[in-house]
Amino acid sequence: MARANIFNVQRFSIHDGPGIRTTVFLKGCPLKCIWCANPESQKMSPELYNVKTHCIGCGACIESCQHGTLFFGKSGIEIDRSKCHACGVCASECYSGALKMMGEERTVDEIFREIEKDTVFYDNSGGGYTLSGGEPLLQAQFCLELVEMCKNTGFHGAIETSGYGDTQDLKQLARMLDLVFFDIKEMDDRKHRSFTGVSN
Template sequence: MNTEGEPSALVGSIQKFSTEDGPGIRTTVFLKGCPLKCAWCHNPELIKNEQQLIVSPSNCIGCGHCVEVCSAHAISFGDAGVSIDRSRCTVCLACADGCFANALRPVARLMTVGEVLAEVEKDKGFYDNTGGGLTVSGGEVLAHAEFAGALIDAAAARGILSCVDTSGFGSSRALLDLVSRPGVTDVLFDIKAVDDEVHREFVGVSVGPVLANVRLLSADEAILPKITVRMPLIAGVNDGEAAIRAAGDIVRECGIRRITLLPYHALGIAKAHNIGSRQQEFTAPSDDRVAEIKRYFEDDVGARTEVLGKL
C-alpha cells in the first residue's frame, strides 16, 4: 500500500475486539494528544501531543544496553531496576530500540492513515457480523481532525463504518465535519461536568465549548440519533444531586436518548507513574449511588442508560 503523502499521527495503541467503544466488535484507534487535563484521566500517556518514554522497571533484566546507548546519560540502575532522569532524556528512543525486555518503550508510534487502516481491515469480518467497525479515540480526536477524517473516509471506502469518541472540546467546524461524514454511525460525546468552575478545576478548561458543541450536534436531525453521552462518575466531584440534574437538563434539552455512565477507576495512576508523572487518586460513587443516577437518567430524563465498569 502506497502511504506517501498521507496524513500521519502519533498512535498510542490500536485495540482489537473492543466492545465498549460503540456497537458490535470494534477496533479502537487511540491518538496521542489532548487539550484537556482530566485529573482522573485513564490514559494520561496520551495527553501530550509528543513522543514520550514508558519505563517499566519490573520488566528490566539488567543487561545494561540502555545505559551504553544513552548519549544523554539519563539512564541508571538501582535496587528497583532501571530509572530515567527525565530532565536529561531527549526521547531519542535509542534505549527503547534495543530493549527486548520491554522495560523501556515509546508511548506511541507515528503512523499514516494507510498503516492504521491496514490493521483495522484485518477484522472486517467481525465488524460485518456484529454491526461493529472502527472507533477513533484519543487523546482527543479533534486534535487530529485531518488525520481522523482521512481515516474515516478510507475506512468507509472499504465498507467499514466508524464511531467518533470525543470530549467535544475543539473546533465546532472540525467536529461537525467529522461526525457528518457518511461513514460515521455513532458519536460518543463525553460530558465530564456541567459546572464551569468544577470543569476548570478538574479538567483544566472551560466547559463552555463542550456544551456549545453538544448543542450544535444535537440540533442536526441527522446527527442527533448518532449521539451517546458518556459521563465519568467521580465521588465528590460530579456525582452530587445538583451536578447530575444539571447534566440531565442538558441531555433532556438536546433530546439525546442514550447515556453511558463510567464509574471511576484508578488505572491511570500506574500509567502516569510510568511516564514520570503523578496522578491524584479518586474514588467511584457507591454502587447504590450509581444505581440511583442510572434510574434518574432513565426515569426522569428518558434516556436509555448503561453502566460500564463498577456496579
C-alpha cells in the same frame, strides 16, 4: 495524505462501541483530567514509557543512552525526563519490553490497512473502528481523511471525544460517523477547570 501521531492501534476492543472493534488511539490532548486512563496519551510528541514490572534489571538501557537519562532507583529504572531526547535507542535495546516508545507518526493509509485486517470480525459481530485518544479532534484532518476512506468500505465508525476542538471538524466527522461518544466531563466550569485544567 495526512499523518498523525498514533500511540496504539488496539484490535479486538470490546468497550469502545458495538461488537468487536479496532480502536485507534491518537496521541495528544488539551485536557489533563485527574482520572485520565491513558496519561501517556496527553503529550502530542512521542515519549518514552516505562513498565517497571517488566524490567529484569539488566542495565542495557543505561549503557545505551548517550544522554545519561536512565538510572536505577528504589523501584527499578527511572527516567530523568529533563534529559530525554525521545530517540528510542534504549527501548530498542530493552530485551524485556519494559521500555517502549509511545507515539509514532502514521499515515491514513497505514491505519486504514490495520483497520481493514479485522473486517471478518466486524461483519460477524456488528463491530467496526473507533477513534480515541488523547483527543482525536487535535488531529482532525487525519481523522476526516480516515473516516472518509472507511466510509467507502461500509465500516461502522465511532469517535470518543471531549468536544474540545474545532466545532466544524466535529460536525463534519459526526455527519460521516455512525456513533459519537461525547464525554462532557463536568457542567460546572470551576470544577471543570480544577479536574481537567481547562474551561468547559
